[in-house]
Amino acid sequence: MIFARRRARTVVFAEHGDPAKVLRAHRYRLPKLDKGQVRLRFELGAVNPADINVIQGVYPSKPQVREDIGPEPVSIMGNEGVATVEGFEEDGEVENKLKVGDRVVMGAPQLGTWQSHANIPFSSLIPLPASSPLSLRQAATLAINPPTAWRMLSDFVPLNPEEPARGGESKSRKKQWVIQNGANSAVGVAVIQLAREWGVGTINLVRDRPSIDELKQSLTALGADHVLTYDEFLSRDNNTRQKIKEWVGKDGELRLALNCVGGKETAEMAKLLAMDGRLVTYGGMAKTALALPPSLFIFKRLVSTGFWLSNWVQTHPSERQTMMQRLAALVHGGKLREPETEVVSLAGTDEEVAQVLRNVMTRVQEGRGKKVLLHWKDE
Amino acid sequence: MIFARRRARTVVFAEHGDPAKVLRAHRYRLPKLDKGQVRLRFELGAVNPADINVIQGVYPSKPQVREDIGPEPVSIMGNEGVATVEGFEEDGEVENKLKVGDRVVMGAPQLGTWQSHANIPFSSLIPLPASSPLSLRQAATLAINPPTAWRMLSDFVPLNPEEPARGGESKSRKKQWVIQNGANSAVGVAVIQLAREWGVGTINLVRDRPSIDELKQSLTALGADHVLTYDEFLSRDNNTRQKIKEWVGKDGELRLALNCVGGKETAEMAKLLAMDGRLVTYGGMAKTALALPPSLFIFKRLVSTGFWLSNWVQTHPSERQTMMQRLAALVHGGKLREPETEVVSLAGTDEEVAQVLRNVMTRVQEGRGKKVLLHWKDE
Numbered sequence: 001m002i003f004a005r006r007r008a009r010t011v012v013f014a015e016h017g018d019p020a021k022v023l024r025a026h027r028y029r030l031p032k033l034d035k036g037q038v039r040l041r042f043e044l045g046a047v048n049p050a051d052i053n054v055i056q057g058v059y060p061s062k063p064q065v066r067e068d069i070g071p072e073p074v075s076i077m078g079n080e081g082v083a084t085v086e087g088f089e090e091d092g093e094v095e096n097k098l099k100v101g102d103r104v105v106m107g108a109p110q111l112g113t114w115q116s117h118a119n120i121p122f123s124s125l126i127p128l129p130a131s132s133p134l135s136l137r138q139a140a141t142l143a144i145n146p147p148t149a150w151r152m153l154s155d156f157v158p159l160n161p162e163e164p165a166r167g168g169e170s171k172s173r174k175k176q177w178v179i180q181n182g183a184n185s186a187v188g189v190a191v192i193q194l195a196r197e198w199g200v201g202t203i204n205l206v207r208d209r210p211s212i213d214e215l216k217q218s219l220t221a222l223g224a225d226h227v228l229t230y231d232e233f234l235s236r237d238n239n240t241r242q243k244i245k246e247w248v249g250k251d252g253e254l255r256l257a258l259n260c261v262g263g264k265e266t267a268e269m270a271k272l273l274a275m276d277g278r279l280v281t282y283g284g285m286a287k288t289a290l291a292l293p294p295s296l297f298i299f300k301r302l303v304s305t306g307f308w309l310s311n312w313v314q315t316h317p318s319e320r321q322t323m324m325q326r327l328a329a330l331v332h333g334g335k336l337r338e339p340e341t342e343v344v345s346l347a348g349t350d351e352e353v354a355q356v357l358r359n360v361m362t363r364v365q366e367g368r369g370k371k372v373l374l375h376w377k378d379e
Numbered sequence: 380m381i382f383a384r385r386r387a388r389t390v391v392f393a394e395h396g397d398p399a400k401v402l403r404a405h406r407y408r409l410p411k412l413d414k415g416q417v418r419l420r421f422e423l424g425a426v427n428p429a430d431i432n433v434i435q436g437v438y439p440s441k442p443q444v445r446e447d448i449g450p451e452p453v454s455i456m457g458n459e460g461v462a463t464v465e466g467f468e469e470d471g472e473v474e475n476k477l478k479v480g481d482r483v484v485m486g487a488p489q490l491g492t493w494q495s496h497a498n499i500p501f502s503s504l505i506p507l508p509a510s511s512p513l514s515l516r517q518a519a520t521l522a523i524n525p526p527t528a529w530r531m532l533s534d535f536v537p538l539n540p541e542e543p544a545r546g547g548e549s550k551s552r553k554k555q556w557v558i559q560n561g562a563n564s565a566v567g568v569a570v571i572q573l574a575r576e577w578g579v580g581t582i583n584l585v586r587d588r589p590s591i592d593e594l595k596q597s598l599t600a601l602g603a604d605h606v607l608t609y610d611e612f613l614s615r616d617n618n619t620r621q622k623i624k625e626w627v628g629k630d631g632e633l634r635l636a637l638n639c640v641g642g643k644e645t646a647e648m649a650k651l652l653a654m655d656g657r658l659v660t661y662g663g664m665a666k667t668a669l670a671l672p673p674s675l676f677i678f679k680r681l682v683s684t685g686f687w688l689s690n691w692v693q694t695h696p697s698e699r700q701t702m703m704q705r706l707a708a709l710v711h712g713g714k715l716r717e718p719e720t721e722v723v724s725l726a727g728t729d730e731e732v733a734q735v736l737r738n739v740m741t742r743v744q745e746g747r748g749k750k751v752l753l754h755w756k757d758e
Binding site for chain 1 (some may be wrong): 441447465638641660661662663668669671672673674675676677678680681682683684685686687690
């Protein structure tokens with residue numbers, strides 16, 4: 001099959017800096033398809049907090065610098081998203097595994113999902129099962145946050161009954177609990193639902209807001225056992241420590257804390273953990289160091305560690321396949337709902353698009369609003 | 380054998396509080412020896428920073444409250460020391476393993492080594508090998524700090540060639556390095572010497588002081604590869620990060636940091652570690668939380684953990700025996716020198732003894748001077 005060199009629209013930056021300033025929109029013709037590459041039309045490109053750090057230049061995984069798409073070298077943004085297969089060169093290898101119209105999500109980091117079209121190597125893509133069709137919003141939010149939640153519940157304190165325990169950790173007979181901050185984040189809501197699916201109790205911390213009752217209800221509807229604001233959690237008047245001990249009870253055990261914020265309540269979460277607890281950090285939205293008392297490490301054998309999916313996937317390719325299939329089935333079966341999302345359409349002149357993007361970046365940096373999914377309108 | 384009920388002198392506290400205030404000296408008659416107990420004469424009772432926390436009531440391992448030795452319930456101080464066997468009731472079990480005049484160190488926590496005499500269960504004692512006789516100072520400082528150093532070099536990043544690696548960690552072929560703060564502490568000097576014995580490089584951080592050149596020389600003589608003051612370490616002018624990278628070199632790897640202080644230089648130590656580094660905390664002399672950037676956990680797979688010998692010995696009784704024999708042999712062979720110590724004699728009235736103790740406590744709290752060994756003078 002011979003393709004015309006398709007025109008694509010894309011979001012790029014030439015230099016690292018403030019995301020609300022350096023992003024630009026750009027048009028270019030896609031290069032010729034190489035053997036093994038797949039021509040994609042992106043349906044939705046997800047915006048994650050980590051994208052901010054990519055643009056700032058402080059994220060270890062960086063998009064390729066491209067010299068072939070404009071007058072100066074630029075990087076194309078976008079790590080997560082869903083695309084439709086438009087075609088590929090006649091090539092036995094790809095043909096057996098993919099057909100035009102199939103949906104794919106990204107199997108490698110920083111492939112550039114914030115563009116309308118792209119040529120991507122087949123080996124970097126994860127085809128979605130046609131047998132359990134997901135909505136575009138479901139698919140666009142599947143590849144990063146739910147796997148992060150799955151791994152964090154499985155790899156440190158083995159709470160996932162579908163996977164064998166490793167590293168000498170045996171699964172306890174006590175009912176297991178997990179406490180997490182940023183509980184309404186995309187990872188947080190996946191944690192709540194996977195934990196419910198696996199019989200694990202959750203204590204969920206969120207920021208106070210005018211619509212806090214509504215947020216508490218929505219997380220409870222997803223399966224959250226308890227939802228507290230940070231103020232409620234830290235307040236001495238409420239005697240929250242005691243309450244949490246009662247929730248967990250003598251037949252329960254709280255050994256896992258998940259942290260994407262940092263700051264004071266992270267240390268308080270760690271203090272609540274039983275002997276041999278694990279504090280797993282996967283984000284640092286408060287931009288402060290974790291402040292942890294030495295005594296927790298020495299006497300309560302706390303282990304503070306981190307999780308980054310990009311690291312994990314490099315060493316676990318086959319486990320990832322199995323996990324993605326299970327996650328897609330859970331989403332398809334209604335057991336795992338995607339986070340609340342808002343589709344932002346990109347259309348008009350490059351400058352109009354850039355203005356829309358800058359507003360989105362400001363919102364993401366402030367941690368406000370739903371998860372944004374970018375969609376390029378057809379021209 | 381029938382013993383007269385021996386008079387003993389002891390250091391006690393009735394209530395937790397400021398170590399420079401609540402310690403008292405006390406005379407009492409030892410109770411009758413029970414079956415399985417051994418009558419000891421303490422030669423030296425060591426004073427460790429953790430003893431301060433015991434007296435303050437903030438240490439998880441507490442001495443027994445004794446109602447049999449005075450008008451009010453008191454706790455007898457002392458966790459580490461060396462004693463001579465004065466005798467035991469005729470008892471086949473003990474007789475086969477011990478004889479009068481043998482030297483023993485403590486095999487259980489908080490047995491009360493700051494007294495002149497005591498009855499201690501045989502099962503709580505570790506007899507020292509008569510074949511490799513140690514000096515009293517060597518023996519008094521053997522049971523806690525050198526084992527702590529041994530375990531921290533063995534259990535997290537496997538640097539000890541005498542023990543099999545565990546937990547899936549394989550020993551690397553690269554020359555291994557360790558960085559530690561409080562490097563002139565009793566644990567610190569054991570780390571330096573065990574590391575030298577095992578071919579591991581050490582980067583050692585100490586507080587600046589008028590006699591810093593002398594201290595650097597003495598640690599270098601023990602086998603320290605590099606010694607830096609905290610100021611030298613943190614200074615940007617000196618470009619110390621770059622220097623340390625050069626010291627470790629491409630054929631070397633720095634994956635272990637040992638922390639007994641806390642504070643700013645702990646985070647800096649952690650930042651220097653290679654991927655999959657381990658920060659092991661065994662003390663918190665700066666009395667501040669560890670402040671660690673989330674990015675180290677997420678992207679560099681830092682694991683921050685702790686070590687407390689009292690926890691470890693409970694689950695590793697036979698490994699401990701082997702380790703103690705090896706440590707005694709290293710000390711006897713001149714490969715492991717005890718830390719610098721000062722023997723403080725206790726004599727005179729109870730009030731005079733209490734005054735001496737309070738001065739010692741003040742010094743220990745300020746982290747000044749050599750390690751103190753208490754010795755009760757015969758009356």
